[in-house]
Amino acid sequence: MVSRPPLRRSLLWWMLALTAVALAVAGTVSAVALRAYLVERTDDQLRVAGAFAVQRAPALLAGDERGGGLKAVLAPSDYVVEIRDADGTLTRLGGLAGLPAETLLDRWPTGAAGPVTTAGGAYRAVTVHSGDAVILVAFPLAPMRQTLTRLILVEVAAGLLVLVLQGLAGRMLLARGLRPLNRITTTAVAIAAGDPGAVLDRRVPVERAVDDRTEVGRLTLAVNGMLGRIETALAARARSEERLRRFIADASHELRTPLTTIRGYLQVLRQGMVTDADRPEVLRRADAEATRMAKIVEDLLYLARLDTEPALRHEPVDLVVVARDSLSDALAVQPGRPATLDAPRTCPVPGDPDALRQVFANLLANVRMHTPPQTPVRVTVECAAGTARVTVADDGPGVPAALAGQLFDRFSRGDRRGPGSGLGLAIVAEIVAAHEGTVTVDSPPGGGTAVRLTVPAPNS
Known part of the structure; x- marks a missing residue:
């Protein structure tokens, strides 16, 4: 060579x-x-x-x-x-x-x-x-x-x-002009020689304001921008890996509990330690734990599909119809709960009807599981200025301040021993994000919780 x-x-x-x-x-x-x-x-x-x-x-x-x-x-x-x-x-x-x-x-x-x-x-x-x-x-x-x-x-x-004279002057001018390239090389060699995660915060040093009209100036800005994006991507990957580890640990824990319970019931049945009178209750408890485990697996599969195929259908959907049907379904499960719907005559949005029904179902199920049966629930739909806003509010005990910033994380629950898998609000956040919307939660110290989500409604 x-x-x-x-x-x-x-x-x-x-x-x-x-x-x-x-x-x-x-x-x-x-x-x-x-x-x-x-x-x-x-x-x-x-x-x-x-x-x-x-x-x-x-x-x-x-x-x-x-x-x-x-x-x-x-x-x-x-x-x-x-x-x-x-x-x-x-x-x-x-x-x-x-x-x-x-x-x-x-x-x-x-x-x-x-x-x-x-x-x-x-x-x-x-x-x-x-x-x-x-x-x-x-x-x-x-x-x-x-x-x-x-x-x-x-x-x-x-x-x-x-x-x-030109050789001497050219040598000095080239040394001065190529000095930024030497700094770029030094920075790249330092990153290549070490742990990228530990040294990617390095940037090409500049002595003064970089002139983006010169080739070296544009190269310096491009390299620093590239390093910044790589650092951001690696940090995001590290956070994603950390969330994945926590997710796997939480999923293992959540699945271990019903499996252990089912195995325990099966063992007492196999060993004949349950009387004929208690056998129906033992079977009911085992079936409930199996149903709970199946629900966790279904939610995990749904989240996995959202992660791998985030693009949902975008067809005309009337949020008022979806909200009314979802509230009726919730009252059918819990008929005695006071509920109100405040919505216009119609609110069309482009979206996936099944996914949006899942959003309302999860929010109302969250209210049902974490508030007393007599606590009122209010569903509000607003449609104006190209945006549809939905609010699901209740007068329950509210959300602990320590948990407020983690509600939309997977397997996040205020009471680890309480009902639910901790995946409902995570699914809500993923679906709303797939619709290019946002979701927030407001829980003042005096009690009550309001989950607000917005999605684009260009035809409103």
Whole structure:
């Protein structure tokens, strides 16, 4: 497996490489442009010098000192002048750089009209005609090449200095810019190395307000948000596991009691310790405990279905009809209890009719089991502003303050030895939650209990 360099080093090297390429391109372009400019300027000077030579040639070529006048005009300079008469006489005049070793006219390309670089590349020259004479004016290219060489050396030195300074500055800027990534890495490594449940409260530290417009800022916010959600999810899972352990323990206890009772009755029957007169009562007690155990199992199965398949039916249901039927069923079980229903003519809500009947049945059964038979019960249904409110209230002894916050927990009962399984209100809470509603209980110190639930009623 090929090892990759760290991100900081890769970014730094790529930045320096791109800068070096940019400097090389800029230097090459500037050198080429300068050379073209110098050649063009030299050609202009050569054309001017050639025109001057043509203009002065008759006077300068006459006399005893052949070419002396032209030499006086051109010198001191770097120009080289060669004059060839019609009879082949050659006159050569050199400036400060002296004369080249070979005659430039002898190597002049045939048909050349403008300034050209002579063979060997040492001179730039132009030829003109004055009568039958050919005049060549040349200028050495060494000064131009020296200028270009000096420029290239300066550019190389400046480029190296720029790369060194950029490397130092880039290293500091990358270290500063990637510091949040190092903190993210440190936090992730710490979480991975330890117990997630113990260290997930850690967050990526920030030195100042995080700028969510930058990539690192958004990454920091995303990582901290992710850690927060993971911590919340793990805490919820821990609470769920704790509730599950308590639920299993409570369920085991609740089922153990009727099972133990049934086994005890069966043993006394098997051993013949019950008289014929007491046998019906023993059988009735065993059947009652079996019925109680069956009710607990049914409630547990119902809660399990709500946990695994919380989505209930959502069809039009009239809460007033459900409340009236449920109150009639409760009075059929306990005819002597005073009961009132305060409700409008209709209150349609989307929901599961069987589940909502279960809610009313559990609330009224809770009243029946925990209040005296003569205690009045009041059922109120209100339907307004897109919400249906149901209140089931009684004037009984109320709920102990220590139990008020646990009424909707599973197997929660004020008296562990009393009637019921402690699952009724838990089922109510689960059904109301599945209908996107809420349920609360109000039990003032003076007595009385009111269970209030609300569910959405968009058609109200």
